Amino acid sequence: MYVMTIDQRGSTGDVDRVPGLLKELAGLSTGGRFERSVGDEVQGVVERADEVVDIALHALRSGRWYIGIGVGEVDLPLPASPREGSGPAFVAARAAVDRAKAAAAHVPLAVVAGGRTRKASTPAGAASNAAAGTAASAAGAAASANGTARSQAAANAEAVLRLIGRLVQDRTAAQWKVVDVLRSVRHGANGTHGTQKIAAQKLGITEQSVSRAVMRSGWQEEWAARPAAEMLLALADSLMTGTTEGDT
Known part of the structure; x- marks a missing residue:
């Protein structure tokens, strides 16, 4: 599960952009x-x-938001309002948005994986203290390894999202005009020749102009990299079982 906390940048000198x-x-x-x-x-x-x-890339587009992504468990059942939610993913999202603020000079986005403390089970019956200690040690080692993998997956997801986010943030208004039309023509397309021809007709410009905008905007690179970010987020989410809260 993913909890996203998105905070407006420079809100004291700006209008309230939350409703929009x-x-x-x-x-x-x-x-x-x-x-x-x-x-x-x-x-x-x-x-x-x-x-x-x-959602993350949409928020980065305007340059007006800090984006924190918390990955992990949430307490179920989920309440009607996200404001009443609880669980490690909510804690992680708060830590993530705080980290995003620290990265404001770059791409203001962070991903943090949250874990829940789990007690190691004791062997059934009259197990000796040595056996119990061995079991606890093994469980602790497994949890530590899992937590390391989870944290690494979250860090990798953050790195990929920041790279894509840089492409999104650096686009000019003219490039966005082309990109938006391309997406409306064929959602998720990678800028094929046929798609660009339709976009050129809609915009009343040449195919060469569309091609230049696609190349300079990094649109093809963005859509090639999106699946990697999705995969890494999903991996971090799949590694929740057996993690420890101290890993956040």
Whole structure:
């Protein structure tokens, strides 16, 4: 499960942009629900890794948001409001958005994996202290290895998302105009010649102009890298069992 905390940048000298963001996010997540959590911050729970990537990159586009992604367990059943949710993923999302703020000069996004402390089981019956100690040690080693893998997957997901985010942040208004048309023509396309021809006709420009915009915007690179970010987020989420809270 993924918890996303998105905080407005420079809100003290800007208008409240939360209502507009909430409206935009409603169309990007099929099952997730976002709400204002406090002040100029929104929070939501998302089940699908691809939607996390969509939401994160959409928020990065405007340059007005810090994005924190917490990966891990949430306490079930989920409450009606994300503001009332709890669990390691919520704690991780808070840590993530704080880290994103520290990276504001770069790409303000962070991914943190949250774990829950789990006690090692004691051997059944009249097990000796030595046997119990061995079992606890083995369980602790397994949890530590799992936690390391989980944290690494989260760090790798963050690295890929920041690389893609840099492409998104650096696009000019003219490049976005082309990219938006290309996405509307064929959602998720990689800029094939036929798609670019249709986009050129819609925009009233030459195919060469569209081709240059695609190349300079890094659109093809973005869509080639998105699956890697999704896979790494899903991997971090799959490694929750047996992790320890101290890994966050």
